[in-house]
Amino acid sequence: xxxxxxSYFKFFCxxxxxxxxxxxxxxxxxxxxxxxxxxSTYGSSLHYASQKGNLAKVKALCxxxxxxxxxxxxxxETPLYIAAxxxxxxxxxxxxxxxxxxxxxxxWRGYTPLHAAAFAGHxxxxxxxxNYKKININEATKNGATALxxxxxxxxxxxxxLLESAGGVSNGTFEMVKGND
Numbered sequence: 001x002x003x004x005x006x007s008y009f010k011f012f013c014x015x016x017x018x019x020x021x022x023x024x025x026x027x028x029x030x031x032x033x034x035x036x037x038x039x040s041t042y043g044s045s046l047h048y049a050s051q052k053g054n055l056a057k058v059k060a061l062c063x064x065x066x067x068x069x070x071x072x073x074x075x076x077e078t079p080l081y082i083a084a085x086x087x088x089x090x091x092x093x094x095x096x097x098x099x100x101x102x103x104x105x106x107x108w109r110g111y112t113p114l115h116a117a118a119f120a121g122h123x124x125x126x127x128x129x130x131n132y133k134k135i136n137i138n139e140a141t142k143n144g145a146t147a148l149x150x151x152x153x154x155x156x157x158x159x160x161x162l163l164e165s166a167g168g169v170s171n172g173t174f175e176m177v178k179g180n181d
Contacts, residue, residue, distance in 0.1 A: 034066075035064050035066050036066065036068045038073060040074065041073065042074070043073030043074070043077070043079075044068075044079075045061055046061045046062070046069065046071070046079045047073050047079050047082060050080070050082045050083045050086075050088070050091050053086065053088045053091055054091075055091055058094050058095065062095070062098040067098075069101060070105055072107075076105075076107050076108070077107040078102075078107070078113070080092065080096070080103075081105070081107040082107075083113075084113035084116045084125050084129065085107070085117070085120060086120075087120060087122035087125055089122075089124040089128055092117075092129065096128065096129075096132050103129075103132065104136075104139065106142075110141045111141055112139055113129055114129045114135060114147045115150055118148070118151040118159055118163065119151070119153075119154065120154075121156035121158075121159050122159075123158045123159045126163065130163075130166050137166055137167055140171060140173075145173040145174065146168060146169060146171050147163055147168060148164065148168035149170050149173050151163055152170060
């Protein structure tokens with residue numbers, strides 16, 4: 001496939017039917033497009049599928065042994081980070097089930113997927129992430145805030161209760177969201 005059209009084709013596979021996506025991922029091999037190829041901004045096909053919340057496509061892409069689930073986009077976001085930030089519990093679980101997830105790859109502002117979910121008050125996503133064996137509930141952002149701090153900052157009471165009951169601590173750091181600092 002001509003390089004100029006590769007990203008467009010992968011995006012098309014992400015927004016189109018699952019059969020096309022499966023055929024596309026099954027055909028990735030020598031002289032074929034790379035399943036992990038990223039566009040200049042938003043990332044790979046797995047990033048797009050995670051952003052759209054398309055569980056079937058996420059699973060189809062993850063079934064390819066060449067998939068890199070920890071690939072970051074221009075904003076340093078992994079597919080897991082995107083799904084956590086958007087509150088898509090099922091996509092988060094599918095990505096965690098795939099295995100090989102690096103939980104501490106950070107997105108915007110040094111947030112992990114747990115930080116992103118707590119900041120947005122996505123309690124079910126926080127619960128799914130806390131069930132993952134490799135999670136550090138008290139990991140701090142680059143500004144020192146924990147997931148509990150972020151949930152408290154936005155007064156997400158269910159998230160706060162869940163994080164506290166799981167051993168979350170507050171560093172007393174409340175971040176102000178201003179641009180890309």
